[in-house]
Amino acid sequence: MPCSPTSGCASTPPSGGPSTLRESVRHPQAEQAARNIAAALNWQGVAMLEFRIDPRDNTAKLLEINPRFWGSLPLAIAAGVDFPYLLYKAALGLPARPAPVQTEGVRVRNLLPGDLLHFIAKRGRVGIDFFDPFHAQDELLSVRDPGPVLGRIASAAGLLFDPQLRAVLKKRQDPDRRKK
Missing domain, CATH: 3.30.470.20 (ATP-grasp fold, B domain)
Structure with a gap:
């Protein structure tokens, strides 16, 4: 069990998901x-x-x-x-x-x-x-080894240029837009 009942464990999303x-x-x-x-x-x-x-x-x-x-x-x-x-x-x-x-x-x-x-x-x-x-x-931030943080930022930045993700975000911004 990764979290104790008293540790105030958090997750994303808060209703349940990977523990943070x-x-x-x-x-x-x-x-x-x-x-x-x-x-x-x-x-x-x-x-x-x-x-x-x-x-x-x-x-x-x-x-x-x-x-x-x-x-x-x-x-x-x-x-x-x-x-x-x-x-x-x-x-x-x-x-x-x-x-x-x-x-x-x-x-x-x-x-x-x-x-x-x-x-x-x-x-x-x-x-x-x-x-x-x-x-x-x-689990990621470390002064001795900044590589993982830089990798996480680079992978997230790469998502900004993903056409599929941009389409999903655009649909969320315009909820009245209907799929044809």
Whole structure:
């Protein structure tokens, strides 16, 4: 579960979507269920098993299994489990065991564009933590490595020249325009 129930997690759109603020938590039952499922499937490699905690009895309910890296991967890495590196080691035939203790309470946010879109959609009605730069580390912004931010900006700028996107935006600007 990428967000704890008390962390004030945000998403874009706010009604549900990719999370923009995530916090690492431990849920032993979900962890054991994931191990059991992976063992039963004789799973090798990357998979994301997503659980939702049922508030009625605090049990983990399996939502889905995805055989790929997931959007909240930067949270796992920040919390001490570098899945891409572990996969690399496994591919080389080296022992690939995660660290025995992962850090709880690590917060990672997606400011560009996630949190900014969340802020706009909520019309500025966000918690004071939103404006605290030390509240959570950003998954993209880094003084040591500005490349990902530049790449995100360049990809967004490229969308401005996409004829299909421009057509969609033009239709939104002129709601009376009817498709022929």
